[in-house]
Every structure is written in structure tokens, then in C-alpha cells.
Amino acid sequence: MKMVKKMMLLLMMGVLTFSCKNEKRVETNSDVMPSEKESLTTEKEEKEEEEILLETAPITNDILETAIIYEANIRQYSKEGTFKAFTKDIPELKELGVKIIWLMPVFPISQAKRKATGGEFASLIEDKTERARVLGSYYAVSDYTKINPEFGAIGDFRALVNEAHKHGMFVILDWVANHTGWDHEWLKNHPEYYTKNDAGDVIHPAETDWTDVADLNYDNEAMRKQMIADMSYWITEQGVDGFRCDVAGSVPLDFWVEAIPQLRSKKNIFMLAEASEPELLKANLFDMAYAWGGHHLLNSMAKGEKSIVDFDKYVTKLTQDYEADDILMNFVTNHDENSWNGTIQERMGDASELMTAFSYIIPGMPLIYSGQEYGLDHRLKFFEKDSIPKTKGGAWEVLKKLGALKNTHEALNGGKQSASYLIFETNNKHVLKYIRSKAGKKIIFIANFSSTPQTFKMTGTNKFLDYMSNKDIHFNNDEMTLAPWGYNILIDL
Secondary structure (H helix, E strand, O other), X not given: OHHHHHHHHHHHHHHHHHHHHHHHHHHOOOOOOHHHHHHOOOHHHHHHHOOOOOOOOOOOHHHHHOOOEEEEOHHHHOOOOOHHHHHOOHHHHHHOOOOEEEEOOOOOEOOOOOEOOOOOEXXXXXXXXXXXXXXXXXXXXXXXXXXXXXXXXXHHHHHHHHHHHHOOOEEEXXXXXXXXXXXXXXXXXXHHHEOEXXXXXXXXXXXXXXXXXXXXXXXXXXXXXXXXXXXXXXXXXXXXOEEEEOOHHHOOHHHHHHHHHHHHOOOOOEEEXXXXXXXXXXXXXXXXXXXXXXXXXXXXHHOOOOOHHHHHHHHHHHHHHOOOXXXXXXXXXXXXXXXXXXXXXXXXXXXHHHHHXXXXXXXXXXXEEOOHHHOOOOOOOOOEOOOOOOOOOHHHHHHHHHHHHHHHOHHHOOOOOOOEEEEEOOOOOOEEEEEEEEOOEEEEEEEXXXXXXXXXXXXXXXXXXXXXXXXEEEOOOEEEEEOOOOEEEEEEO
């Protein structure tokens, strides 16, 4: 009798084990509804979510003085297009002097109305294989508090943040506050959060062709409150160090006045506005804005359409428009410029290296965009998978040298206590002599902003280190010739 009971018990345990296994197999079947799938967690995901965030020192004004910012396009950074593939290269970025990593949007992308190359909706593409290649815009967010599965899991994201913090870098998220994708749950549960036309239909942002996104209504207080809560989640729960805010000037200023102090109360954060309006930098709102005017000027100077006289006018206007402790981000490329307006080489040609060096020398913070360090020479696809080159060459070495100088020389401080600058005229209208100085340290930048060799007189009898060539130069009121688009970074000896 005991033997029978024991066998019956073993049989029941076997049936229970078999049914549990079958139940698990049914639960992970593709027929399960998406909402049910989201509630399920694999053992791997559970392990990844246990990634403990490392404590890190807060970002400070002193750090901003010498900082370089790197824009990470996770999808295109590697063949894998994942957080993991990017994370393993973070130590490499330290070689370039990077201190802030800006991640392009990491959130799930709406499937509804997702765009393809050429601007059409993916749903209109008849070929299933071609349609599947269309991944949509990073800026059509379907959920502000989740991770795009294309990039990995939340544990992978946390590992990225930890690796950056371990190497003394900070991570900011690209935040899209002006609009959401058409799949966002707010559209279903809170249509009042959106701008509507006279017929009561939700619309895309006015005066744009951004038909893949729905415009948010900032007259709605509940939406504002939820937006701030979602931003706070990434600071308090996921360890991010701030935000780059997409089209920040299109979001009402009073929202930022409301939101940013609340975010800063949780942690010392860094705030970058994709905008150039000076008011966004006032009253401890954003720390940095885009030097859009400077970027367009560098493009025009490279084409010979503008000159150093125009640069002089530009910096004069900056002193009128901005306060002394405002920071501007200097750049020769970014995701928009590369994909839509062309590579650095396309826009700047033989002047590319000069303009890159100049973006490090002038006051502000220089930007490196994914692939720039490897001499990226093609326009990255925006709505589909692509990848950047990963072979170190001349571009890497130039950025490495410029990064080391920016990180260590007070004369290139570009934060809230920026080094001073002086523009000196030479006897040649194409040659700029530009001096940065702070705390008794000085750097002289001389450059030929033309496509032909230029000779000018270098006044003074000083001895300098030519930083890029690592050679000593001694001037004795000599004439000097610079190659087309040639430049020298001179350090007092």
C-alpha cells in the first residue's frame, strides 16, 4: 500500500511538472496578446534587471569647463545596433576626452504611421521584406518609460550607464517632449493630452512634415505632470544624468520653468536644449543650447560664402544675446546634419579638419557624432538599419589630440567660467589670429580660412609649441605661409 502511494505521488509530481512546462510554453506562444507578453519576464531578463546602478559623483560646473559631448546613435553605432555593442567601446570614447554621452532616443518606436526613407509610411510598402526593414524614427516615441527592444533590455541600458559612470562619464537621454508617436497609450486613454483641429482630430505638429507623430497639448496640466513624472523616473530609477531636449523651443517656456527645478531637486543634472533661444538658458533652466548660428557660419565659411569678418560679427552678436555663463554646443555634424544635409566632407570639403579644430577652440562645448571619430563618409539612414565604419585613422588621431587639449588646458575652458578670447587682425584678410586665455595660460590659434595658400606676418618674438605637430616654433616678426585651410594651435613655452 505504501509502495502504491509512493508511485501515485511520483506520478502526480510528473504530471504536475509536465503541465507546468506546457503552461509555460503556452504563455510564451506568439498567440499571447502583447499586454500579456509584457507581463512575462524570462530568467535572463530578470537577471538583467538586477543590474545594480553604481553610485557616481555628480556632474559639476568644473566638469563642464573641459567637457566634450558625444552623440550616440545606438542603432547605427554597430552592426548589432545594441546597447551592449556600444557599452564595450565606452573606454575608447574616454581616449577622445568625452565626458558626456548623449543617447539618441532609447524608447520604443510607434509602429503606426512609422516612416520610411523618402517620407512615405511603411504601411504603404507592399513588399513584406522591404516593409520589415523600416524601423521608423527614434523621435516617434510610443512609451516614455520603456526601452526599445531593438537595442536590448533595461539591464543592458543599466550596464551602459554603469560603464560610463565607472569611467567618469555622464549619460543624458534624448527627450522628446513636443510630441509622441501614434501608438502611445496617451492617445487611447488621454486624448485630451493632444492638440486637435476644429473637427476634434489629433494633429501632427503644425507647420512641419512630421506626420509620424502627434502634437502634445501643453494647456493640459495633467499631461505636464505626467511628463515630469516620466522624466523623473529615468533620474531616480535608472541613474541618468540629464536630458537633451528635442525641439526645446517648440515646448512652452513655462513648462521648462515648472519641470527643470523639480528634476534638479532629485539630482545634479545636465540639461541641453536643442534650440538657440537665450531665454532657455536663464534662471538655472538649461545648461547648454545649440550654436546653430555658429554651425551654419562654419558651413558657409568652408564654401567661401562667408569670411572671418562674418565670424567677428557672429561673436559680437553672441555677447549681446547671451550671458557670460551661458554655454553653447559647437558642432560640425550631428544626426540631422549627417542624414539630411550631408557628411562633413560633403558640406565642408577640404576645410573639414580646420572647422573641426575650430569648434574645439572657440568658447563652448564641442560635439562628436557617432562615426565622426572614424571619418564617417556617408549619410546614415534615418529610418532603417545602417552602421558606421570602425577603423581608426586620421579623424581619430585629430579628435584624440584635440580632446586631450580641451580636457587639460585652462585656456580652452568653455563652461560657466569660460576662458576669454581675443580676435586679432592680421595683414591678410583670410588669416585669423585667435587667442584664448585663462589663469595665466594662453593658446593662439592661427588659420587660413581660404582655399589658396596665404602669407601673413606673425608679430612678436615668442617661442611656441605647435601642438598638432608637437614641434617648437620660434617667431621673430617673421612672415608665415599657411596652406589652404591650414591652421596651427600654438602653446606658449
